[in-house]
Amino acid sequence: MSNQTTFNTYGKRSAYNCFAVVVAASLILQLALSLVIMNGNDVTVIWANGVYSVALALTAYVYARTVKADIVTVANIRKFDYRHLLFGLAFVLLLVNVMTPVNEWLGDLIEAAGLKRPSVGIVISPETLPAVIIVACVVAAFTEEFVFRGMIGNTLAESGIKGIALSGLLFSLFHMNPAQTVHQFVLGCALTIAVRRGGFFTCVALHMFNNILAVVLSLTLEPTGFYSDHPLEIFFVSLILLLVLCAVYVKVFPFKKNNEGGQKPDGYVAVINAGFILAVIFCAAMWVLVLFS
Numbered sequence: 142m143s144n145q146t147t148f149n150t151y152g153k154r155s156a157y158n159c160f161a162v163v164v165a166a167s168l169i170l171q172l173a174l175s176l177v178i179m180n181g182n183d184v185t186v187i188w189a190n191g192v193y194s195v196a197l198a199l200t201a202y203v204y205a206r207t208v209k210a211d212i213v214t215v216a217n218i219r220k221f222d223y224r225h226l227l228f229g230l231a232f233v234l235l236l237v238n239v240m241t242p243v244n245e246w247l248g249d250l251i252e253a254a255g256l257k258r259p260s261v262g263i264v265i266s267p268e269t270l271p272a273v274i275i276v277a278c279v280v281a282a283f284t285e286e287f288v289f290r291g292m293i294g295n296t297l298a299e300s301g302i303k304g305i306a307l308s309g310l311l312f313s314l315f316h317m318n319p320a321q322t323v324h325q326f327v328l329g330c331a332l333t334i335a336v337r338r339g340g341f342f343t344c345v346a347l348h349m350f351n352n353i354l355a356v357v358l359s360l361t362l363e364p365t366g367f368y369s370d371h372p373l374e375i376f377f378v379s380l381i382l383l384l385v386l387c388a389v390y391v392k393v394f395p396f397k398k399n400n401e402g403g404q405k406p407d408g409y410v411a412v413i414n415a416g417f418i419l420a421v422i423f424c425a426a427m428w429v430l431v432l433f434s
Contacts, residue, residue: 151210153304154414156296159204160311161416163288164423166200167193167315183269191276198284201292216291218341225339228390229347232331235386237354238379240324241362242372248320256433259320265359273356282349286332289315290344294333301396308333314424319432338394 170193178189205212212218248258265273294308312329313322328351335344362368368375 151205151208151215151296153296153300155208155210156293157414157417159201159288159292160315161420162204163197163200164315164420165416166197168423170196183266184272187269187272187276191272191280194276194281194284198287201288205292212291215296216287216341217295217336218291220340221342221346222339225335225394226343226346228386228393229331229335229339229343230350231386232383232390233328233347233351234354235379235383236324236327236331237351237358238375239383240327241358241368242376243323244320245372247323251319251432259318259431265356270356270360274353278349278352278356282345282352285312286336286341286345286348289329290332290336291341294329295336298333298337305330305333311421311424314421314428317424317427317431319428322428 174189174193178185181189202212205215252258289308289312293311294305297304297308300307309326309329309331312332313325316322316325318325328348332344332347335347
């Protein structure tokens, strides 16, 4: 079977099914790891998250092999495209500057509603920093990009803006963290464009850069200081620059409508759609549960 024929068997329904399989695996893995690390310290929890992340990527890989997908083609695994990488690095840097005050404002609104302020859930200290860098910055960049951009986003993006937005929504919902939902949605959409235009390793590098910036900010951001004392100025300046950057990117790299990839036979539709819908409902329910916990 040729590469093109193999790729054409992996369409949107396969991407939906992959998401459902990964969510199911996530539930099983979280239950299993919770028993293993019940009395573990912060470092143990971080390493366990690394194992969890790798296991999810392996789940997506096994699923892709099961449906005989050409993974290299589906995930757009090819050489770096430095042009998209440079634009992407600037985008991520500006996005972090835009979303840092936004996340704080959203946290304030949640607290004002009488709910507990959500947190990122990772403790960063001198003891945990090496594990955080390896797991959150390096491992997660590869594994999450393989799952959410390689095996899901790149295929959904064939439908254009709607597919890109759906990819970002699935990425943010899966994390089930109200503290980062907006940031993860926008980042997920951007990384879906990155994998489509610049290839798999481009979006891995951008994801890694985003996570490194998050770690650096968490270690250096003080309650007082220019960054903390001027959130509105930083937000508006960064937002304007971000919009200009996006306009330049679209001008340099115009978007073209792509033909959709192939689909699974019609007999698969009901089962795949049901599994996907249940997975989305589960992630949304967990998101609400975290918000009100």
